[in-house]
Amino acid sequence: MSKQAKSQKFHMTTGLIMVLVFVGVLIAFFSPIFNGHNGLDYLDSLYNSISKNSAYYIPELNKQAAKYDGTKLEATLTLPDADTAAQAALLFAGAGAQAAAEGDKLKINGDLGKVFASTLTDTESMYHNQGDKLAARYQGKDARLMLYTWWRSYAALEKALNRQKNFAQAKFVAVVQAKAVEMTYNYYGIEPQSIGERWLIVAISLLFYVVYTLWYGFGVMYMFEGAGYQLEH
Incomplete structure (x- = not known):
């Protein structure tokens, strides 16, 4: 197997694994594992409570x-x-x-x-x-x-x-x-919270969003490179 073929296989495998991990995390995120709510509901509630506090x-x-x-x-x-x-x-x-x-x-x-x-x-x-x-x-x-x-x-x-x-x-x-x-x-019905009380989960959620988006982008890029496409900008 040529060096180029090995490189393409590596990139295809890496990209496929990254995309599968992305999908797995996405499924988990939309599953009711946060006290009966999914991750989107949990974060939506969190940011609503913080914004309510700031709108007082x-x-x-x-x-x-x-x-x-x-x-x-x-x-x-x-x-x-x-x-x-x-x-x-x-x-x-x-x-x-x-x-x-x-x-x-x-x-x-x-x-x-x-x-x-x-x-x-x-x-x-x-x-x-x-x-x-x-x-x-x-x-x-x-x-x-x-x-x-x-x-x-x-x-x-x-x-x-x-x-x-x-x-x-x-x-x-x-x-x-x-x-x-x-x-x-x-x-009405939302409990107000100060961002100072929840700064850690806010920081983690923002970091997760950035890393998760980049993870998906690199995964797709590796799969295209594994298929023989050269992505440039």
């Missing part, structure tokens, strides 16, 4: 909202339907405002600072996965439904304040909607 803006929003204490709020909101308007009336009433729903319209009269404070109290409960506390404040209504109603109400409130040319207030409504209401709705 509620204390800072409470400080910013305090400057609106005593600010009169009087507006008519247009909501998607009558049910949403009725649910929104409960939310604003819980914030000490007068709230009257008629069809898909909701008339509110109250203190903007108190509305922000009530919203942020609800989102604080949801951030800590304490939906039962939020439900108890609103006649046992589903916590996620009420939080979604806050989101709908804030979208309508932002439009109403812009029509009144209260642009600074409208802008802060949008901030609370995105950084508190939307954030806690999306992350």
Whole structure:
């Protein structure tokens, strides 16, 4: 056997072994060996919990909202339907405002600072996965439904304040909607974790991703070289 033939055989064997190892690890990774979950689910949960911890803006929003204490709020909101308007009336009433729903319209009269404070109290409960506390404040209504109603109400409130040319207030409504209401709705049920607590598994997962990708690439390259192809760049 010529030297070139031996080299090709070596590369083909090496490449085949590397690809088979890649496939074996892939199968194991997607098997439920991590407390009943596969590796993708485990890492997805890990990174979601870390990102939730880094998205905790509620204390800072409470400080910013305090400057609106005593600010009169009087507006008519247009909501998607009558049910949403009725649910929104409960939310604003819980914030000490007068709230009257008629069809898909909701008339509110109250203190903007108190509305922000009530919203942020609800989102604080949801951030800590304490939906039962939020439900108890609103006649046992589903916590996620009420939080979604806050989101709908804030979208309508932002439009109403812009029509009144209260642009600074409208802008802060949008901030609370995105950084508190939307954030806690999306992350509900996930336990927040600091990256400092899980830095080792994060580092290992990133290193694994790099090595695993390179492993597959070299395996395929060796197989092509074993088949007689010369790969260049």
